[in-house]
Amino acid sequence: MAEKSAIEWTDATWNIVTGCSLVSPACTNCYAMRLAGTRMKGHASRRGLTREVNGKHVWTGEVRVNWEWIELPFQWARARKIFVAAHGDLFHAALSMSEIATIFAVMVAAHHLRGHVFQVLTKRAERMREVLSDPDFWAQVNAEAGAHVLERTDALARRRDDARATLGEYGADNPPPGIWLGVTVEDPQRADERIPELLATSAAFRFVSCEPLLGAIPWKRWLPTARPAKRPDGTPFLAPLFYMTKCEHCGWVGSGELCGTDSWGDDSDIFCPSCHQSIRGDELPSLDLVIAGGESGPGARSTPIALFRSLRDQCAAAGVAFDFKQWGEWIDADQFLALVAPERVAAGPLTFVGATKLGVDCLAACEHHSDGSSSLRVGKRRAGRLLDGREHNGLREVGR
Numbered sequence: 025m026a027e028k029s030a031i032e033w034t035d036a037t038w039n040i041v042t043g044c045s046l047v048s049p050a051c052t053n054c055y056a057m058r059l060a061g062t063r064m065k066g067h068a069s070r071r072g073l074t075r076e077v078n079g080k081h082v083w084t085g086e087v088r089v090n091w092e093w094i095e096l097p098f099q100w101a102r103a104r105k106i107f108v109a110a111h112g113d114l115f116h117a118a119l120s121m122s123e124i125a126t127i128f129a130v131m132v133a134a135h136h137l138r139g140h141v142f143q144v145l146t147k148r149a150e151r152m153r154e155v156l157s158d159p160d161f162w163a164q165v166n167a168e169a170g171a172h173v174l175e176r177t178d179a180l181a182r183r184r185d186d187a188r189a190t191l192g193e194y195g196a197d198n199p200p201p202g203i204w205l206g207v208t209v210e211d212p213q214r215a216d217e218r219i220p221e222l223l224a225t226s227a228a229f230r231f232v233s234c235e236p237l238l239g240a241i242p243w244k245r246w247l248p249t250a251r252p253a254k255r256p257d258g259t260p261f262l263a264p265l266f267y268m269t270k271c272e273h274c275g276w277v278g279s280g281e282l283c284g285t286d287s288w289g290d291d292s293d294i295f296c297p298s299c300h301q302s303i304r305g306d307e308l309p310s311l312d313l314v315i316a317g318g319e320s321g322p323g324a325r326s327t328p329i330a331l332f333r334s335l336r337d338q339c340a341a342a343g344v345a346f347d348f349k350q351w352g353e354w355i356d357a358d359q360f361l362a363l364v365a366p367e368r369v370a371a372g373p374l375t376f377v378g379a380t381k382l383g384v385d386c387l388a389a390c391e392h393h394s395d396g397s398s399s400l401r402v403g404k405r406r407a408g409r410l411l412d413g414r415e416h417n418g419l420r421e422v423g424r
């Protein structure tokens with residue numbers, strides 16, 4: 025169990041659930057599966073979770089709740105961001121609603137008592153929405169979280185009815201603070217499937233993780249649009265022009281900009297781009313954060329730089345925080361050359377022969393994309409996390 029995490033966007037991992045099964049292309053090189061079959065295979069939390077098939081370690085489908093770690097968040101005194109079930113999926117069908125509620129209750133109580141922020145990332149967005157819409161789920165969460173808080177609050181505070189001893193009643197209409205919900209989105213199909221489910225789930229904070237980013241996603245649909253404006257006191261802000269909206273006829277979800285109207289006044293007619301009926305255009309919540317990155321580890325796939333740039337620029341236009349986590353194993357060839365030999369890039373275009381001289385075997389480590397860009401396999405450490413020469417630290421910004 026890692027208190028400190030090597031994952032760049034969190035402070036600690038809480039592997040309360042281990043074991044999983046592949047669900048979409050982003051899972052192909054699942055790091056958790058490889059680890060469970062190699063370095064961690066003798067550990068009680070991973071034993072028997074994988075089997076060897078043609079020299080590869082694959083999940084057996086067994087999912088384990090590591091109950092011996094259920095109290096860990098209470099033992100971590102300093103407030104931190106905690107990634108929940110980094111080596112599994114909290115909303116896997118093998119977990120009962122009651123088990124998930126018990127884990128949620130610890131998150132609710134540990135946020136209340138310790139100030140931790142829990143990051144829950146899933147590829148099973150539909151199950152997440154179903155579970156978090158169920159009143160029975162919240163009844164159990166509230167009861168168990170209340171018991172945790174009472175148990176850890178001293179008698180004097182209880183007599184004084186200290187704020188520490190009281191906890192809100194949470195539910196689908198009143199999500200608990202301190203729990204972020206996110207979905208992995210790697211391509212257009214997964215965006216279509218998972219983002220509407222995330223937006224339909226009650227949450228204090230919603231994020232999308234595009235890691236690895238494997239296909240061009242029409243981000244314009246999934247992000248509201250905004251324009252720079254100034255408040256009366258002169259401070260700048262992004263004024264929303266088009267909100268996220270849902271068609272009450274066919275269930276289409278997306279940015280209002282695509283609904284074929286330029287006005288959100290009461291009298292305006294807006295039409296669903298899917299069923300073409302006139303819709304009310306009720307406002308949906310938007311995403312709070314998008315995290316993007318390339319893949320690392322054996323078999324890592326490369327991502328054309330245009331996919332990252334498009335996402336970054338549309339997040340900026342929408343006023344949504346953007347975090348570029350890492351390039352991963354592969355980096356855009358031009359970005360790498362600018363990184364290691366900026367003086368040579370300034371002198372004129374570099375060829376791949378130039379890259380070879382810089383220590384990269386381009387024949388073995390170059391991939392050309394259909395848009396004309398190329399990626400070099402230089403390893404995660406050398407590739408770093410600069411996109412067009414700068415860091416994008418949306419995660420730290422929202423953390424503040």
Ligand code: SF4
Binds near residue numbers: 044046057
């Ligand atoms: S959902 Fe996550 S843990 Fe499960 S197989 Fe996919 S990548 Fe691995």
